[in-house]
Amino acid sequence: MKRVYVNEKWCLGCHLCEYYCAYANSNEEDMVKALKDIVINPRIKIEEKDGISFAVSCRHCDEPLCVKGCITGALTVKDGVITVDKNKCVGCFTCILCCPYGAVSPTDEGIIQKCELCINNTKGTPYCVKGCPNNAIVFEER
Amino acid sequence: MKYVIIGNSAAAIGAVEGIRQVDSDGEITIISKEPYHTYSRPLIYYLLYGKTDEQRMKYRKDDFYEKMKCNTIFGKAVTKINDKLQQVLLDDGTVISYDKLLVATGSEPFIPPMNGLDTVDKKFTFMSLDDAKGLEKSLSPDSKVLIIGAGLIGLKCAEGISRKVGKITVVDLADRILSSILDEEAAQIVQEHIEKYNIEFILNSSVKSFSGNTAVLSDGRKIDFDVLVIAVG
Numbered sequence A: 001m002k003r004v005y006v007n008e009k010w011c012l013g014c015h016l017c018e019y020y021c022a023y024a025n026s027n028e029e030d031m032v033k034a035l036k037d038i039v040i041n042p043r044i045k046i047e048e049k050d051g052i053s054f055a056v057s058c059r060h061c062d063e064p065l066c067v068k069g070c071i072t073g074a075l076t077v078k079d080g081v082i083t084v085d086k087n088k089c090v091g092c093f094t095c096i097l098c099c100p101y102g103a104v105s106p107t108d109e110g111i112i113q114k115c116e117l118c119i120n121n122t123k124g125t126p127y128c129v130k131g132c133p134n135n136a137i138v139f140e141e142r
Numbered sequence B: 001m002k003y004v005i006i007g008n009s010a011a012a013i014g015a016v017e018g019i020r021q022v023d024s025d026g027e028i029t030i031i032s033k034e035p036y037h038t039y040s041r042p043l044i045y046y047l048l049y050g051k052t053d054e055q056r057m058k059y060r061k062d063d064f065y066e067k068m069k070c071n072t073i074f075g076k077a078v079t080k081i082n083d084k085l086q087q088v089l090l091d092d093g094t095v096i097s098y099d100k101l102l103v104a105t106g107s108e109p110f111i112p113p114m115n116g117l118d119t120v121d122k123k124f125t126f127m128s129l130d131d132a133k134g135l136e137k138s139l140s141p142d143s144k145v146l147i148i149g150a151g152l153i154g155l156k157c158a159e160g161i162s163r164k165v166g167k168i169t170v171v172d173l174a175d176r177i178l179s180s181i182l183d184e185e186a187a188q189i190v191q192e193h194i195e196k197y198n199i200e201f202i203l204n205s206s207v208k209s210f211s212g213n214t215a216v217l218s219d220g221r222k223i224d225f226d227v228l229v230i231a232v233g
């Protein structure tokens, strides 16, 4: 399965992927409209320390602990992609505690969000990867 | 291979998914005494609170058993396991044989001995969907509810019904609420928060006996109530 992988050597720490993520998941046509005057809450996040930076998002694990831990069945595996049913999630945040990568985060509405490889938004393919100017994240089969 | 699983909740569903990762053809039969599609047990309080409904409470999609190729027997309890013959007996007399058996029956609520409990008309535990439905039916906007146990389940129950009843009193033997997970300082903070929602605590105390709708505590105090919930473990 194709996943998003990181080349940390190439990451500039510019945070553009975060903005592309927020834009893609706003389902807004116009990027300016989507991002103007808001504090973004993206599903991919740049970790940086001591001059090293890299983007962290869901690994779409073969044995996803978030799915095992979900108390409602809101998290499921769909052809290898771990997705959340927002209608079922009650915001207990068990999955946030379970994920070893810190890849699940609360939404502004009090439930959870995570990378779904853009299969459930209008973009259809990981938009963070599209937006990265330096190929520091790639979407490929390994 | 013939797998039989007793239980239809988190453990049983995990087992089905595990089996299907390595064996896509074996025959799986799930037996559960509850007459429901698998549901999320923790959500029974969200149901009372109005944050979810029976459809959304389903722990797996409607087509789960079909997709996983499982036979289901719901609303029937297993009363006996004969491991020599590799058979289980159901409460309607049916016998089912197995090659491998998983007992995933969870836990039963503990009810401590209390004199006069049989004189209480409306009493519930809080572990199942049926408990939640029964409790909901017996509540009215001016009900006085007595909950025994200030642990996670007792307090989840209190939260679930707090907007639907007149008054809630929670009694616990321990000196603080949520005693298995909070120290004194933290318990105090959480208790003060909960008390804002018309929920009163009586700690360091237990119910010695009941006489109809009156509970007598270990210090002799009497509490009148309409509905009793036992949530001690």
Ligand SMILES: Cc1cc2nc3c(=O)[nH]c(=O)nc-3n(C[C@H](O)[C@H](O)[C@H](O)COP(=O)(O)OP(=O)(O)OC[C@H]3O[C@@H](n4cnc5c(N)ncnc54)[C@H](O)[C@@H]3O)c2cc1C
Pocket: A071, A092, B006, B007, B008, B009, B010, B011, B012, B031, B032, B033, B034, B041, B042, B043, B044, B045, B076, B077, B078, B079, B104, B105, B106, B107, B126, B127, B128, B153, B156, B157
């Ligand atoms: C109000 C409440 C809130 C909770 N909140 C949380 C939470 O927020 N997070 C969390 O992680 N956990 C929570 N829990 C705990 C969690 O629900 C349990 O740990 C979990 O349900 C255990 O799953 P299980 O499959 O082992 O057993 P159970 O869920 O107890 O299921 C047992 C199954 O066995 C069946 N069964 C039993 N006996 C028989 C028999 N003789 N014949 C046939 N079938 C039988 C039952 O019908 C049922 O299907 C909560 C529990 C309660 C009650």
Ligand code: SF4
Pocket: A057, A058, A059, A060, A061, A064, A065, A066, A067, A082, A098, A099, A100, A101, A102, A103, A104, A114
């Ligand atoms: S959210 Fe975390 S645990 Fe779940 S699949 Fe992604 S990386 Fe794995």
Ligand code: SF4
Pocket: A069, A070, A071, A072, A073, A074, A075, A084, A088, A089, A090, A091, A092, A093, A094, A095, A096, A111, A112
């Ligand atoms: S927060 Fe939502 S998705 Fe996460 S474990 Fe709880 S119900 Fe499942």
